[in-house]
Amino acid sequence: MTKSTAIEPAFNRLLQFAVEVFAECGFREATVREICSRANVNVASVNYYFRSKETLYTQALAFAFREANRLYPLDAIINRGLPPEQRLTMFIGNFLHKLLDDSHLGLHSKLIAREIADPTKALDEIIETAIIPQFALLAEIIQQILGTPTDKVIVQRCLLCIFGQCLVFKHSRSIIDRLYPELIADDSAIQASAEHIAQFSIAALSRFAKNNKRG
Amino acid sequence: MTKSTAIEPAFNRLLQFAVEVFAECGFREATVREICSRANVNVASVNYYFRSKETLYTQALAFAFREANRLYPLDAIINRGLPPEQRLTMFIGNFLHKLLDDSHLGLHSKLIAREIADPTKALDEIIETAIIPQFALLAEIIQQILGTPTDKVIVQRCLLCIFGQCLVFKHSRSIIDRLYPELIADDSAIQASAEHIAQFSIAALSRFAKNNKRG
DNA sequence: GCTTGTATTAAACAGTTGTTTGAAATTATT
DNA sequence: AATAATTTCAAACAACTGTTTAATACAAGC
Numbered sequence: 001m002t003k004s005t006a007i008e009p010a011f012n013r014l015l016q017f018a019v020e021v022f023a024e025c026g027f028r029e030a031t032v033r034e035i036c037s038r039a040n041v042n043v044a045s046v047n048y049y050f051r052s053k054e055t056l057y058t059q060a061l062a063f064a065f066r067e068a069n070r071l072y073p074l075d076a077i078i079n080r081g082l083p084p085e086q087r088l089t090m091f092i093g094n095f096l097h098k099l100l101d102d103s104h105l106g107l108h109s110k111l112i113a114r115e116i117a118d119p120t121k122a123l124d125e126i127i128e129t130a131i132i133p134q135f136a137l138l139a140e141i142i143q144q145i146l147g148t149p150t151d152k153v154i155v156q157r158c159l160l161c162i163f164g165q166c167l168v169f170k171h172s173r174s175i176i177d178r179l180y181p182e183l184i185a186d187d188s189a190i191q192a193s194a195e196h197i198a199q200f201s202i203a204a205l206s207r208f209a210k211n212n213k214r215g
Numbered sequence: 216m217t218k219s220t221a222i223e224p225a226f227n228r229l230l231q232f233a234v235e236v237f238a239e240c241g242f243r244e245a246t247v248r249e250i251c252s253r254a255n256v257n258v259a260s261v262n263y264y265f266r267s268k269e270t271l272y273t274q275a276l277a278f279a280f281r282e283a284n285r286l287y288p289l290d291a292i293i294n295r296g297l298p299p300e301q302r303l304t305m306f307i308g309n310f311l312h313k314l315l316d317d318s319h320l321g322l323h324s325k326l327i328a329r330e331i332a333d334p335t336k337a338l339d340e341i342i343e344t345a346i347i348p349q350f351a352l353l354a355e356i357i358q359q360i361l362g363t364p365t366d367k368v369i370v371q372r373c374l375l376c377i378f379g380q381c382l383v384f385k386h387s388r389s390i391i392d393r394l395y396p397e398l399i400a401d402d403s404a405i406q407a408s409a410e411h412i413a414q415f416s417i418a419a420l421s422r423f424a425k426n427n428k429r430g
Numbered sequence: 431g432c433t434t435g436t437a438t439t440a441a442a443c444a445g446t447t448g449t450t451t452g453a454a455a456t457t458a459t460t
Numbered sequence: 461a462a463t464a465a466t467t468t469c470a471a472a473c474a475a476c477t478g479t480t481t482a483a484t485a486c487a488a489g490c
Contacts, residue, residue, distance in 0.1 A: 010467080026333065028244045032448060042469055047449060117332045118241065119389040127393055135394070156395045157411040161380045163387070168379025171386045174334040178342055179350070180371045196372045200419040207418035225437080247478060257439055262479060 011049050013039040018060040023111040027057050027120060058122045061115060064108035065130050072098045078137065084144035089198040091138060092166060096194040099170040100184055113170045135159060145205045147212055158205060165197045226264050228254040233275040238322040241329055242272050273337045276330060279323035280345050287313045293352065299359035304413040306353060307381060311409040314385040315399055328385045350374060360420045361427055373420060380412045 008016070017039040021030045032046050032053050039045075050056040077090045099109045115123055142158050143150060169176065169184065176184060183193050223231070232254040236245045247261050247268050254260075265271040292305045314324045330338055357373050358365060384391065384399065391399060398408050 026241070026243075028241075031446080033446090042467095043448090044450080044469075045467090048467075053448060113332070113386075116389055117328070117386050123389060124393075127390065131390060132394070153397065154411070156398060157408060158415065160383055160387075160391070160395070160398070161412060161415050164379040164381070164383025165376045166379070167383055167386065168375055171328075171332050171382065172375075172378070174331055174338060175342065175346060176375070178339075179347070180375070182368065183371060183375070193372060196369070197376060200373065200376050200423075203422035204415040204419040207422065208415075246476085248476090257437095258478090259439075259480080260437090263437080268478060 010039070010041045010045055014041060014045060014049060014056065015060055015063050018056050019064050019111055020107050022057060022060055023064075023107040023114065026114055026118070032056075054121075057120070061111060061122050061126065064111045065126065067108050068098055068112070069130075071101075074134070074137065084141050085198075085202050087141050088145065088162075088202060089195065091141060092162065092198045092201070093191065093194040095166045096169060096190060096197070097187075099166065100190050109170060113167070117171065135163075138162065142205065145202070145209060147209045150212055154208070158201075158208070161204070162197070162201050165201065169193070225254070225256045225260055229256060229260060229264060229271065230275055230278050233271050234279050234326055235322055237272060237275055238279075238326040238329065241333070242335060247271075269336075272335070273340075276326060276337050276341065279326045280341065282323050283313055283327070284345075286316075289349070289352065299356050300413075300417050302356050303360065303377075303417060304410065306356060307377065307413045307416070308406065308409040310381045311384060311405060311412070312402075314381065315405050324385060328382070332386065350378075353377065357420065360417070360424060362424045363427060365427055369423070373416075373423070376419070377412070377416050380416065384408070 014035065018035050021035045021038065024030070025034075033043055035056075036043050036045060046053060046056055050059065072094050074091075074094065077087050077094065079087075082090075099113075101109075112126075115126065138159050139155055142155050142162070146155065146158070182189065184190055229250065233250050236250045236253065239245070240249075248258055250271075251258050251260060261268060261271055265274065287309050289306075289309065292302050292309065294302075297305075314328075316324075327341075330341065353374055354370055357370050357377070361370065361373070397404060399405055
């Protein structure tokens with residue numbers, strides 16, 4: 001044991017700090033040397049354990065998703081026994097906390113948001129394994145609120161509306177920090193923002209539901 | 216005249232292709248050599264005309280905003296004579312077309328979206344000169360729909376909801392392209408998406424307006 | 431026609447990048 | 461204890477980066 005920090009093996013430490021640095025800097029601007037420096041391992045370790053910077057990135061991304069689902073599981077929301085409005089509120093709260101939890105997941109979700117905004121080859125697998133299931137769950141809830149089977153395109157547009165209202169807190173974080181910092185000041189503020197999005201969306205959806213019955 | 220493409224002077228060509236390359240690659244991944252190659256000028260020209268890569272980026276960003284406002288002016292929406300619902304619909308349509316117009320502005324808005332998602336030093340000036348005025352206009356329209364003077368925080372949250380519903384089409388373009396390409400297939404599809412966001416938002420806002428009167 | 435100031439060029443610079451190397455250290459196996 | 465396999469290391473590599481240089485080409489002014 002040559003390193004004082006070597007409680008975790010080098011492989012795991014690399015993965016962990018890769019998430020950190022890739023999230024802060026993006027794939028290209030992140031340097032192998034910076035990751036290794038923080039992980040307290042030699043520069044050559046990346047190529048020894050991961051073959052290349054690119055596969056390290058891919059594995060870091062997968063790791064980030066695993067952590068996100070571990071810390072913020074969707075289990076409770078999948079329960080179809082609950083009223084759909086409550087499930088939607090829970091879904092949005094879960095999503096927003098996932099996005100804005102700086103203490104645990106901030107870096108993970110930032111890494112993911114980065115990949116969505118500026119995709120690499122790794123995106124396709126992520127869409128398959130992580131995004132499609134989440135979208136399916138949200139689509140099911142929306143369909144339930146809208147009532148009688150609705151045009152698929154309308155469900156998709158509503159889904160994007162809700163998705164966008166949450167994601168803006170991550171993607172436009174720089175603007176919110178400067179103009180409306182009180183909206184995300186602490187956990188209770190985030191919770192209030194989440195509830196606002198839920199109320200906003202439920203109000204819109206139930207209006208659509210009415211039109212749906214009439215038409 | 217040593218260059219065949221030198222209808223525009225070198226300075227302007229640099230600015231134009233800087234927008235293109237910075238939008239495609241981001242600030243760091245974009246190379247001065249690539250910009251100069253496309254602009255058909257010598258590598259040294261960037262430092263000759265702009266002192267550094269960084270000031271070229273700043274100027275390219277300002278140029279992108281000027282072009283966006285030139286091609287999609289907000290003039291008609293500022294008119295306070297129109298009903299606020301109509302103004303909101305126009306605002307959203309304007310914004311979404313700005314974001315998704317691949318033929319003219321796609322690169323400009325991508326550059327701007329990039330700067331928001333991953334800010335450099337240039338962001339602060341952009342917020343002052345471009346974002347705050349646009350937010351003020353949208354806030355005014357929202358306030359008008361909500362009726363009797365509303366809590367400022369609620370207006371801000373509604374503003375972010377609408378902003379986010381539009382911006383998701385840019386930031387999550389990679390996902391939409393793969394999962395729901397028909398939503399942005401052509402101009403009429405974009406228009407339909409814009410109208411959906413407007414209806415969704417107006418439905419939510421008018422529900423809030425009711426609660427506002429009662430409370 | 432000469433001078434002055436601007437524009438353009440090829441070449442080089444100094445720094446950083448991901449990756450490779452081959453030896454040394456460590457651990458596991460017999 | 462001796463051998464084999466794995467892990468770690470400092471050093472170097474080749475490629476690429478933004479920037480500078482100093483020489484050249486060009487136009488305008490007198």
